[in-house]
Amino acid sequence: MGKKRLSRRQFLKLAGGSSLAVAAGGIGGALASPKWVWGATPAVKGPIKVGYQAILSGTLAGYGEFHKMGVQMAVEEINARGGIAGQKVDMEFRDSTTKPDEAIKNARYFVDSWGADFLGGIDSSGQALALAPIMSQLDRVLMVTHAATEKLTEDFVYKQGVRQIFRICMPTYNDGHAAAFLAKDFPAVKWSTVSPKYEYGFTCWKMFQDTLKKVKPGVEFVAESWAPFGTTDFRSHINTIMDAKPDGLYSTEWAGELISFVKQAKEAGLFEKVKYVMLPVGAAMDVLEGLGKDMPDNIWISARYRFQKRWNHYPAYVSETGYSTLYAFKAAVEKAGSKDTKAVIAALEGMEMSSPAGRRLFRKEDHQAIYDVPWGKTKTDPKYPFKVMGEMKIIPAKEYFNRPPFEGPGTSPPFK
Amino acid sequence: MQSLVHVCLAGLSNGMFIWLVASGLTLIFGVLGVLNFAHGSFYMLGAYCCFTVLSHLGAGYWAGLLLGPLAVCAAGYVVERFFLRHVYRIALPYQLLLTFAFVLIFDNLVKIVWGGGALSPPQLTFLGGSIPILGRKYPVYNLFIIAMGPAVALGLHLLLERTWYGKIIRAASSDREMSSAIGVRVPTLFTGVFVFGTWLGALGGGLAVPYVGLLTPGMGETIIIEAFIVAVIGGLGSLKGAFVGALVIGVMSAFGTRFFPTFDMFLIFILMAGVLLVRPQGLFGATR
Numbered sequence: 001m002g003k004k005r006l007s008r009r010q011f012l013k014l015a016g017g018s019s020l021a022v023a024a025g026g027i028g029g030a031l032a033s034p035k036w037v038w039g040a041t042p043a044v045k046g047p048i049k050v051g052y053q054a055i056l057s058g059t060l061a062g063y064g065e066f067h068k069m070g071v072q073m074a075v076e077e078i079n080a081r082g083g084i085a086g087q088k089v090d091m092e093f094r095d096s097t098t099k100p101d102e103a104i105k106n107a108r109y110f111v112d113s114w115g116a117d118f119l120g121g122i123d124s125s126g127q128a129l130a131l132a133p134i135m136s137q138l139d140r141v142l143m144v145t146h147a148a149t150e151k152l153t154e155d156f157v158y159k160q161g162v163r164q165i166f167r168i169c170m171p172t173y174n175d176g177h178a179a180a181f182l183a184k185d186f187p188a189v190k191w192s193t194v195s196p197k198y199e200y201g202f203t204c205w206k207m208f209q210d211t212l213k214k215v216k217p218g219v220e221f222v223a224e225s226w227a228p229f230g231t232t233d234f235r236s237h238i239n240t241i242m243d244a245k246p247d248g249l250y251s252t253e254w255a256g257e258l259i260s261f262v263k264q265a266k267e268a269g270l271f272e273k274v275k276y277v278m279l280p281v282g283a284a285m286d287v288l289e290g291l292g293k294d295m296p297d298n299i300w301i302s303a304r305y306r307f308q309k310r311w312n313h314y315p316a317y318v319s320e321t322g323y324s325t326l327y328a329f330k331a332a333v334e335k336a337g338s339k340d341t342k343a344v345i346a347a348l349e350g351m352e353m354s355s356p357a358g359r360r361l362f363r364k365e366d367h368q369a370i371y372d373v374p375w376g377k378t379k380t381d382p383k384y385p386f387k388v389m390g391e392m393k394i395i396p397a398k399e400y401f402n403r404p405p406f407e408g409p410g411t412s413p414p415f416k
Numbered sequence: 417m418q419s420l421v422h423v424c425l426a427g428l429s430n431g432m433f434i435w436l437v438a439s440g441l442t443l444i445f446g447v448l449g450v451l452n453f454a455h456g457s458f459y460m461l462g463a464y465c466c467f468t469v470l471s472h473l474g475a476g477y478w479a480g481l482l483l484g485p486l487a488v489c490a491a492g493y494v495v496e497r498f499f500l501r502h503v504y505r506i507a508l509p510y511q512l513l514l515t516f517a518f519v520l521i522f523d524n525l526v527k528i529v530w531g532g533g534a535l536s537p538p539q540l541t542f543l544g545g546s547i548p549i550l551g552r553k554y555p556v557y558n559l560f561i562i563a564m565g566p567a568v569a570l571g572l573h574l575l576l577e578r579t580w581y582g583k584i585i586r587a588a589s590s591d592r593e594m595s596s597a598i599g600v601r602v603p604t605l606f607t608g609v610f611v612f613g614t615w616l617g618a619l620g621g622g623l624a625v626p627y628v629g630l631l632t633p634g635m636g637e638t639i640i641i642e643a644f645i646v647a648v649i650g651g652l653g654s655l656k657g658a659f660v661g662a663l664v665i666g667v668m669s670a671f672g673t674r675f676f677p678t679f680d681m682f683l684i685f686i687l688m689a690g691v692l693l694v695r696p697q698g699l700f701g702a703t704r
Contacts (some may be wrong), residue, residue, distance in 0.1 A: 058637070061531045062531070233433075263629035264555075267554075286533060
């Protein structure tokens with residue numbers, strides 16, 4: 001719809017060099033498809049089946065479409081170049097909704113009925129935590145591409161040993177710890193939050209508080225207001241914040257709710273009264289494009305992902321994680337010489353890969369991908385229809401990611 | 417003081433906004449006896465049609481607010497004339513199922529036509545800015561919403577109590593057979609009332625475009641729950657009840673969020689449970 005929303009074809013076209021090959025593969029058909037490669041390596045039996053799920057309905061339906069763009073592009077690229085270990089990739093995409101039982105139902109369908117070799121996707125932390133306990137029973141590698149709760153990798157992978165789960169996206173460490181590292185250099189002392197009233201919101205605010213207290217003793221947390229999922233009217237929450245007269249506001253509102261929140265806060269003059277505003281999820285493309293010029297200047301946002309020259313368009317966060325997931329599977333299967341779950345887990349552990357978001361390393365202990373993402377301050381640039389990041393800062397991931405064994409002193413930042 | 421006034425204002429605007437959606441729902445239930453789940457979809461379609469007029473035809477928000485809801489009336493007509501009309505005489509659960517089917521159909525229709533992603537409308541020019549009230553900014557548009565609520569209530573009151581059409585509508589709603597016997601074309605009247613109710617829902621959607629500042633494919637589902645709570649508290653089918661119910665819910669949830677943040681959702685459901693226990697027919701509902 002309109003100029004902003006890209007169709008998949010446009011996305012492919014814009015995505016630069018590599019996708020030209022895909023387009024050619026699509027048009028040229030049989031001519032370009034290297035059939036002889038598939039079947040040349042009999043070690044892995046094909047096709048490689050990937051069951052992917054993300055939100056395709058309701059208020060967050062756009063996220064599923066972003067996932068799909070990235071994943072489908074990767075599948076087409078990989079198949080045009082001979083597949084994974086010579087085998088064709090087959091992908092099925094299902095609507096996860098936001099309900100935990102729907103995620104479980106999809107995963108069971110993928111593995112039991114459709115015969116998936118790999119699972120990917122998952123937007124909600126609640127869904128990730130619901131799915132985690134049955135992953136050892138399903139015994140397929142699940143690559144989480146959006147859900148951020150640190151409990152997934154710390155509790156389930158590390159402490160309980162559910163080795164089937166990996167995460168390619170940023171965990172809450174970036175939204176909580178990294179934000180605190182940045183906030184310590186601001187003159188702001190009194191902090192407040194308006195955040196989502198569920199797992200993700202609570203866990204980020206707690207991390208932010210814990211780390212900020214350690215690195216800057218004397219900070220105060222003067223107000224918190226929790227907005228339930230589906231909030232459209234943030235005015236009472238904004239009143240709570242403005243009554244407390246804080247110096248800083250930290251908010252992990254995201255997607256459409258963040259757009260509504262920023263617009264309504266601007267109307268109420270919040271950004272004139274509160275000088276330091278941090279939105280860890282503020283640099284998501286849907287938010288930047290959605291707000292356009294309504295995004296105030298001088299807000300600290302996190303990109304989670306560097307825009308690279310290679311992309312002529314600005315891909316959404318989840319398009320990139322979905323895209324890179326397929327390449328992670330490819331690398332792991334080819335390294336292991338098998339698509340057997342055990343072998344692939346062994347290959348993925350400690351594996352390094354380059355991706356559009358930079359170099360990623362899958363940490364052996366908790367299966368969390370470690371990579372650096374920048375923070376930046378919003379500014380107006382006449383070249384873009386939305387606000388871009390000026391004054392970028394990168395805090396290296398290894399300085400603020402929690403470390404195994406995730407308990408006791410020295411496992412959470414700051415590290416000496 | 418500043419804080420109290422602003423919490424009240426937030427509550428009033430939110431309450432009036434819910435009332436605008438609940439009014440159509442209540443009118444349709446009061447006259448046709450149908451609990452229309454699809455009312456939230458008409459709200460959503462109203463918002464999307466308004467958005468299309470304002471952003472693609474370049475006609476500005478106010479033209480969108482006028483034309484968008486009118487376009488949705490066509491959908492209301494089709495739903496009543498070709499579907500709902502056939503289920504009036506069978507059990508209530510079938511009506512609910514049918515209107516719920518339309519919720520799913522319209523949700524997917526919106527995704528096909530406008531895409532699944534959130535749409536963000538541009539800022540208003542007329543009535544766009546904010547004015548200071550006791551030293552804190554307040555959007556002018558929200559004052560407009562607060563004024564729109566009573567205006568729609570008054571208009572509905574005059575229509576139903578003071579006009580010839582109103583008389584017929586009231587007659588048909590209290591006794592279908594008798595009105596039909598004295599020459600009222602009840603089916604046509606019902607279609608008319610349903611389309612009018614649709615328009616009210618779509619108008620609420622159009623008004624949501626600057627108020628919420630965001631359009632998403634599931635936007636009707638959140639508001640329809642609030643509208644139902646309001647209708648139940650006020651008494652199903654009672655417009656006066658819906659108006660008072662919306663005011664109470666709006667102001668109460670604003671105070672809840674500000675002063676009792678742990679219980680904000682809880683407060684509303686406690687109120688609803690309390691009303692249902694003491695007055696099962698709702699505050700202004702007729703005893704049957």
